Amino acid sequence: MCGRRLRSLIGVAMYRVLGRFRIAPQRVLLSVLGVGLAVGLMVAVTGVSLGLASQSVVQSEGVDYWVVPEQANVESIAISTGGVQLGDVHRTNAEIASDERVEYATPVLLELVPLTDQQTGERTYVLTVGIIPQAGAEVLGLPADALTPGDPHYADGQYDGPWTGEAVLNDAAATLTNTSTGERLSLARSNTNRSFTVANVSAGGAQTAGGTVPVMLVHLSELQSLTGSANGDAADQLLVSTNDPAVRQQIEGRYPQTTVVTRSGLSAQQVSTSNLPLAVALAAFFSAVFVGVLFVTTLMGLEVSADRRQLGTLAAIGVSSRSRSVLIAAETVLISIVGGLVGILLGFLAIGGVNELAQTYAGVDTIALFQPELAGYALIVALCIGIVGAVYPVWLTRRTGMLEVLS
Amino acid sequence: MSQRTQTPSTSASATPVVQGRGLTRDYTRGSSGFFSSSQAPTVRALDSVSMAIERGEVVGIAGPSGSGKSTLLHLLAGLDVPTAGTLELDGTDIEPLSGRQRARLRLETVGIVFQRFHLLDALSARANVALPLVERGVGKRTRRERAESLLEAVGLEERVTHKPGQLSGGEQQRVAIARALVTDPSLVVADEPTGELDSESGERVLDLLVDVADEQGVVLASHDQQALDVCDRVISLRDGQVARRQ
Incomplete structure (x- = not known):
């Protein structure tokens, strides 16, 4: 597939996602929130594990x-x-x-x-x-x-x-x-x-x-x-x-x-x-991917089912099965990335909340850390969720018949 | 409404844009049981229909519900393949083609106008018209120029950035016609193009389709006598067979 066609399809996917936000936002919002919660939880738990790991080290602001x-x-x-x-x-x-x-x-x-x-x-x-x-x-x-x-x-x-x-x-x-x-x-x-x-x-x-x-x-x-x-x-x-x-x-x-x-x-x-923080972070990663993929797969599957007529139209006017698959995959990944951004925000807030609670009730200043690298990590996880979560919607897309459109 | 005065191309070298010989289409009703050796029953939707359409010709397909109009239209548009008989689209036999090759052939030779328009809600009129060009890998600027010129041709130059939800039924159908024409196809297939429109909008859509036929062949399935009146000839179907040719 040529780069120009791929770029154009991603553009169409973006407009379709934005259109859904405008016309019937429920499923898209649920998908975004699902990924957001999964990624947010992962960011918060990973922040706690980073906090755990850092507590046993001599750190000083001026030390390089x-x-x-x-x-x-x-x-x-x-x-x-x-x-x-x-x-x-x-x-x-x-x-x-x-x-x-x-x-x-x-x-x-x-x-x-x-x-x-x-x-x-x-x-x-x-x-x-x-x-x-x-x-x-x-x-x-x-x-x-x-x-x-x-x-x-x-x-x-x-x-x-x-x-x-x-x-x-x-x-x-x-x-x-x-x-x-x-x-x-x-x-x-x-x-x-x-x-x-x-x-x-x-x-x-x-x-x-x-x-x-x-x-x-x-x-x-x-x-x-x-x-x-x-x-x-x-x-x-x-x-x-x-x-x-x-x-x-x-x-x-x-x-x-x-x-x-x-x-x-x-x-x-x-x-x-440190084994414990690493184990906690890995568990958070797999949980986030699992929950995120379940959300995205289920809701995008419903979205594709509701969108059969438009997908059939695309097939009828000559848009190939591969292009339709790319379109749906791009939409799924876009929604997951938006969910990832929401997740970063939620994770950041959760880490702040955890630290606030820890200080209020346990007298501990910091038990979770938010480092900038966490944001990049969260986006990569969201991308993984989008890619894995796109498999089922793409499969459904390829099964969509076009004859029902003309009937 | 404009009346057809133009005759189809009669040059000796002209190839019909679509030619079907003995087109037959059977559908299987349900499926045979896993433990049953009996064959699932089949229904013959189309039975040995032959027809050809040339450039500049508007052909109507008439008939009551269940007569095989939609099945014939699907075959002529390359959306389906006949169970028996042969079909050539722009000189290409579609029978041996894969699904992907047929999609490519449709993209290059057929424009389809649906009864219910089937525009993508999220895209503007211009983006909807330009959609088939995305699949052809045409650059953005060219896509926009081509879509805008076609929207102007169908009288919607003021509605270029409007979404389908902001357009009337007649306007949406005109956008659909522009989309069907954007790849400059040899054949335009229209399924009940006026079925969802009031008479004034329907008249305008029919005028557009008649104008299109200067360059392309047009096949139009309809119950509407007003629509059939603009056709050069009409094929009436009954029980999957040609009942009458006018």
């Missing part, structure tokens, strides 16, 4: 690259205690940070540290994040300004520099430990006389379905000293903020045994490395 060991994955980092780590991180970080294209770089060590509740004396655990702070830096949504810049205790690898004992807590950690700015934090460990003082309490921190994770930011070397990571100068990952994409190559060259994950690659890796 995550450097992680090859055997590890991004998803596992936030809960990694004893997993594969990077070594000699102070020196490597200094080399990366010395590049003028890099705005900020810091190693990140994550450990669960036991603290004692100031009022009840009970032991409680806080996710403690060791970093090398810099003015204006922010990690896990917590500003690190209250920490002395640099890492004084490191002292060129001697770990005998001044102990600042500064800690920045998020609201959840402050509530959990019953502390506020200026108060001392007691470590629930008998083998150390070290302690921390709350330098600042701020909103922010990692979100999970159970609420905000209690997080405490401290200097890297101090956390290393407390947890035994000073031996080998270990950390879980490096965060790098830059506006220059060429920096990636430099980072990759610096650490041959690592994986450098970009911001755009993070979502894909989050989903691919």
Whole structure:
């Protein structure tokens, strides 16, 4: 079929769909709504699974690259205690940070540290994040300004520099430990006389379905000293903020045994490395295609049956069976794509609604994410629904006899 | 209403636009049962009808309901194939052709005017007229120009962008005639073209069909004596056979 004829048939299909919207919109609207609901549900569920996947990752607005060991994955980092780590991180970080294209770089060590509740004396655990702070830096949504810049205790690898004992807590950690700015934090460990003082309490921190994770930011070397990571100068990952994409190559060259994950690659890796969100997203995909195809097939089948006279007319005036099939397939795909657009809107609203409900009733800021890629994904799914859903209406079209038209 | 004064083309080389010899059409009524060995009953709708139509000729087909008018019209338009006999459309025997080839032949040689117009509701008058040209792969600009010139020829130049629902019955039938002519066919087949129209609109439609016959052959099935009066000759059918030729 020549391109000109195909374009013209798609144009005719568009006019016929618009005409139906004008003359007898019920079935077309139902088809659009059916696909819209299916795609919207898929977008919402996929948004939730993306949210689930992202909750176990150290994210920061200013971070463009995550450097992680090859055997590890991004998803596992936030809960990694004893997993594969990077070594000699102070020196490597200094080399990366010395590049003028890099705005900020810091190693990140994550450990669960036991603290004692100031009022009840009970032991409680806080996710403690060791970093090398810099003015204006922010990690896990917590500003690190209250920490002395640099890492004084490191002292060129001697770990005998001044102990600042500064800690920045998020609201959840402050509530959990019953502390506020200026108060001392007691470590629930008998083998150390070290302690921390709350330098600042701020909103922010990692979100999970159970609420905000209690997080405490401290200097890297101090956390290393407390947890035994000073031996080998270990950390879980490096965060790098830059506006220059060429920096990636430099980072990759610096650490041959690592994986450098970009911001755009993070979502894909989050989903691919976590079975549950991936399973949820796949289930949503197949459900959406199944429900969408059922809607489109049924309603377009009814539409073709109601339209037999016009299809017979087309056959009688010499429009070939193939062209009529293309016409009906194009109409089905067009309706599905309109449904897909409606679905994107519904999904966006549903994600907003889910987050609103989660915040109101569970105190969780974000459990579902809407990323722009979701819109493209939804349109591709709508296209698939249209193509698969067109099979039955096209089959019906080919069976439409034309003699009844003249009778 | 214009009266036919023109005689059909009589040049020796002229080939009839449609020629049927011994046209017979049987229809099976129902189907034989899965466990039954008996044949399903057949009904003979048309029995050994022969006829030819030349360019410039308007031929009427008359007869009561069930006489075989529609069946003959379907065969002449290439919509159906005879059970027995031969039919040539513009010199092409339709019997060995596939459905797709017959559709192509119809597109190129036959224009059909239906009793109930059968325009596509969603399309404008111009788009309806241009529809067969879409199938022929004609460019948009050419399609529009051709459709507009035909709509002008049938007196609807002011109604080019109107949808069928915004047109009267007579206007819709004139759009249908323009659609039938848009591919410049050799044969125009009209099935009760005035059946849904008042007498004034019907008269105008018949005038158009008579004018068309200067270039094409026209075959017109009707109960309406006013319509049959404009024909050069009329074939009357009864029980599937030719009862009378006038």
